[in-house]
Amino acid sequence: MSDTAKGPASGYIFQFEKALLELSRLENSESISIEYVDDIAKLSSDGTVILTMQAKHSISSSGSPFSSTSKDLWRTLEIWILKLKDGSLNNKTQFVCTTNRKIISTSILLEFEKNKENLKEIIDKIQKLHDAQTVKLKTAKKGSSIKLILKLIDFCLKHPKELEVIIKNLKIKDHEEVKQKFLNEIHLDNGNSLEVQRDLFYEAMCGWLFIKSKEFWKNKKEAIFSKNDFNYKYNMLRDNHTITKAIFRTKGEVESENPIDFTIARDDLYIRQIDDIDRNDEDKEFIIKQAINDFILFEVELTNIIMNSSGLTQADFEEFEMKCEQKWFEIRRKIVLHNLNRYTVEQLNDFGIEIFNEVMYNLKLQFQENFGFNDNNKYIQNGCFLKLSNLPKLGWHPEWQKKYKTL
Template identity: 25%
Template sequence: MISYTLKIHTEHTAGPQLIGFDYQLFYFLYLSLDLDPGEKLGFEILDDIHIEFPNGNIELLQLKHTTQTNGSGEKINLTERDSDLWKTISNWIAFVNVAEDAEKYILNTSFTIVTNKSIDSNGFLKNLAKLQVGELDIKQMNGYILDLFSGTTDKVLKEKINQLIKLKQKVKKSFLCKIKVVSDQENIISLIKGRIHKLIRRPERIDDVFNAFYTNIQVDKFLTIAGREKFSITFEDFSNKYKTCFDFAYASNNLPIRNLPLIFPDDLKEQLFIKQLIEIGETDQDEEILNYTTAMLKFFNQLKDWVNEGDLLETDKSNLDKDAIITWQRIFKEKYREIKKRITTGAALEDLEEEIKECAIACVNEMRREKLNIKSNELTEEFSNGQFYLLSNEPVIGWHIDWEKKYKL
């Protein structure tokens, strides 16, 4: 079967238009992440997007997104006779013309075009910038605009340029001085994630926060507009309504397990925790000693990595140590209860050595069945054992009833 696509399908696809709508919502989300107290962001109310400031001023934003590229694969330029540019200016002039006091309206309003097109070669915008800093006067700007008007045969474009020409001189200058164009050629999603990163400081959680935030904004926009209401967000709305989206940045989840290199000591049997185990007769086998050392080093490296990477705080590590020591104290007390009674009634320690070793081994065995937790994460048996080995290597815990005199300096 031959597969083909009709030319009309490629010419009239809604893809580019839909991307433009998506871009508008993404930019709304981008701006919402930078709202200040008292500010309000509106979607498709006064313009594509508008911002209301506490002092009563308003910024109108028109978003112009393109998927078209030039021969080099770059986004097409926003030219001085670009239809999007003049359609936007025409719309804003209509707002000025219906205002009760045009000069006051312009004073309290700023006009912003946001586009992903390049603006570097746009003569209109270059002259606009010169006008705004006083390098060009309004008469010179008028002459340039008249040249634009006479230099095109496009009737629609002529009509829109003529609307600017017809503005009163003072109003025209004030209006032109309040226009700015932002060329955001970077991927808007990358810009949003950059702001999220700045807020949460946890790069590994950016996507989680982004997905939660975008989904909730999108649903709220749909339901609000479908209910024939205006969709807007204040700083306070953002803080109250969407704050849980940022919980993903700090929510407890499985700590990342990384494969980290192990550096073994030259003599495994010289480690304090191994000496303790050998003394009570728990082990003297090289293979077992290697396995115990591996468990200790794995957890030592992993714990250090979690702290270095910001997954854990030093206080989290301290809490783990405290929990492990409390667990050891409980087990140690239970296993040695009877022997301690006999010692207090006069039994000699050396006469109880074999029983002490049995209790010590029972302590170790009981300890190895314990599962420790750190920041709501249950450690594996190997890591839990590794933590107890670490503590007995320092040593802050031990197995023999007289371990402190024997090993603690």
């Protein structure tokens, strides 16, 4: 991609990133629009513009959006003045200039923000800037850009009333780390998530906003998003475990790199615990092979993540093991209600089957309080339970301690 294409593309992306940040900050009755009132705008429930924003992006390390003689600055002021005159904006609207770069200290825009109560002084400085550009035009070889700036400055000077409203309600947000601010807003920067998880979530939310806006425009509708729209997408991403896929590889991916020999591990305690429960022989053989598979893949992925992850540690998995053990106790207490001597051998065996099935097939846990499992990565959860039954810290048969604890 050429530099001439990278600039506009980066600016377009920055606009959606800023829109997403503003969307995350909305009150329930508010909404944001993209390319409707302005680059970005915040609207009240009755459509009144609470905030209007011009977002400028530069890919150049020396780029300086909103400099004193930039078209960005004076075109922005022209747009806002026109919208004040036609009633789209009012004297309570907040006007925001935002950019990914630091605004240079000599920019008259900084003077607007610093000295907003003294309009006469600001008007004098604008006039001096106008005079300096007029002198410069006389010696310029190509003066088309200077002529445009002069025309825009003239327009602003002719509308001091509207200019005063803008200056009094002006905010500057430069050199912003938009992504980090968004993660702060949704509390996804608390150390309980990996960098790759945060990246995936952020990219998914930005992608949703971009694609949904295109759909609106394609159908000749305005791109307007409410707090409810944001919450729906946010919760959907969490509920569908999109981010979890960034932590754990799928079962198929790990299997392809680690072929399983099902003749091994037959004497391991976690297999004997399953084998000792009386059930249909064909079903038992299938369950044993599945258990060997999940146990080995869990161990492989555990090592892989701890060695290569940018965030997860052995302690994180030990914490998850404690959660698994606690859930196992809850399920066992729910199924086995009385002292064991009140049950027959057959009843105890059936309890063992019920506990195993409930834990391995029905139980849904979350990892680190945020991320659940799906069919592609549940081998992590099941493998953890099988590991605990191999120690043994838990068992399936109600008399598991009597049978295995002393081994």
